[in-house]
Amino acid sequence: MATVGVLCGRVRVEEKLIAAALTEVGVSPRPVTPAGLPLPPTPMPTPIPPAPAAAGGLAGGLLLDRGQDRAVATALLAAARVCGAIVLDAGIAASGDRLAVASTLATAGVPRPTTHLACTEEAALIALADVGYPATLLPLPFGSAAVALLDADTAEAVVEHRSVLGTGRAALALVQAGIWPTSARVRLVVVDGEAVATLPGAEARPAALHIAESTARALGAAMLGVDIVYTAGGPVVWDVAPVPEFRHATPLGGKTVAEAIAELIQRRLPSPELVPAPPATVEFTHPGTFTIRLGEETRHGVVLSA
Amino acid sequence: MDVGCPECGAEFELSGVEQGEIVTCPECGVELEVLSVDPISLGLAPEEG
Numbered sequence: 334m335a336t337v338g339v340l341c342g343r344v345r346v347e348e349k350l351i352a353a354a355l356t357e358v359g360v361s362p363r364p365v366t367p368a369g370l371p372l373p374p375t376p377m378p379t380p381i382p383p384a385p386a387a388a389g390g391l392a393g394g395l396l397l398d399r400g401q402d403r404a405v406a407t408a409l410l411a412a413a414r415v416c417g418a419i420v421l422d423a424g425i426a427a428s429g430d431r432l433a434v435a436s437t438l439a440t441a442g443v444p445r446p447t448t449h450l451a452c453t454e455e456a457a458l459i460a461l462a463d464v465g466y467p468a469t470l471l472p473l474p475f476g477s478a479a480v481a482l483l484d485a486d487t488a489e490a491v492v493e494h495r496s497v498l499g500t501g502r503a504a505l506a507l508v509q510a511g512i513w514p515t516s517a518r519v520r521l522v523v524v525d526g527e528a529v530a531t532l533p534g535a536e537a538r539p540a541a542l543h544i545a546e547s548t549a550r551a552l553g554a555a556m557l558g559v560d561i562v563y564t565a566g567g568p569v570v571w572d573v574a575p576v577p578e579f580r581h582a583t584p585l586g587g588k589t590v591a592e593a594i595a596e597l598i599q600r601r602l603p604s605p606e607l608v609p610a611p612p613a614t615v616e617f618t619h620p621g622t623f624t625i626r627l628g629e630e631t632r633h634g635v636v637l638s639a
Numbered sequence: 640m641d642v643g644c645p646e647c648g649a650e651f652e653l654s655g656v657e658q659g660e661i662v663t664c665p666e667c668g669v670e671l672e673v674l675s676v677d678p679i680s681l682g683l684a685p686e687e688g
Binding site: 343 | 646647648667668669
């Protein structure tokens with residue numbers, strides 16, 4: 334039975350649903366916790382043989398990103414890729430922040446609200462004056478709560494508070510036009526390019542499905558939560574969620590989010606002849622020359638040094 | 640009484656707790672705050688920092 338690593342700090346309801354769906358299709362899920370996964374930062378660690386073991390057997394395998402701590406997950410996913418793992422994640426939303434997502438979507442022509450990046454307190458207030466009130470301050474890291482700004486007095490207090498009491502990074506934020514409570518948004522879960530479920534909130538219209546799928550495509554996301562709001566100018570992407578919750582989601586078609594993820598994993602599982610990679614050995618035969626044996630393959634090399 | 644973890648859905652027994660107390664889910668390890676005691680309801684504990 335094929336095994337798939339599921340990166341998660343805790344096994345929540347969502348991860349249990351995914352595990353059940355994977356088991357149903359004959360794939361064995363294995364929770365991968367950040368604390369239990371030392372990874373080399375290079376593809377050729379020294380010594381070479383422990384690499385697959387150090388990667389928790391992920392070399393050449395498949396890792397599903399359900400990491401709740403995005404800072405940890407971002408680092409770990411990069412290391413897993415270097416080790417040869419196939420990673421299924423939210424693409425730019427998994428490795429970047431709200432600014433990277435906003436920039437990518439703007440470049441791809443996906444509609445978004447009027448947005449400014451504010452690097453200082455002064456810049457934030459100028460941006461707010463431009464977009465008008467009410468407006469929303471979105472910290473760059475995903476998972477950081479948005480702040481609704483109803484008027485200039487509130488905005489000045491909030492921006493000053495963040496600038497004075499926060500770290501340097503806390504001064505960075507996106508300023509977006511409008512405020513949209515969760516109940517007024519449409520949260521769609523996209524898996525492998527298809528919007529498969531919606532969460533309680535506003536109605537999911539066809540245009541919203543199209544924008545959500547365009548968003549996932551632009552970000553290179555295997556799976557993604559997309560928040561859409563209906564403005565006077567049409568539906569726009571308000572925010573995205575790299576690791577969306579879906580325990581209360583309603584399927585749009587015939588499959589649940591967990592089932593869609595299990596199907597995606599089935600399609601993306603590496604072919605058995607490619608994994609696991611055999612451990613390599615290195616032997617220095619003469620001063621300045623060496624031999625690498627990888628399975629039945631043998632290669633000779635010369636050490637060049639400065 | 641049996642309570643459910645709002646994070647992982649696990650059911651476990653809890654008694655003798657006070658409102659505001661922080662308990663840990665025995666299955667997923669998440670910290671939970673006792674929101675009310677009659678009946679007991681749990682929510683995710685606020686994160687520090």
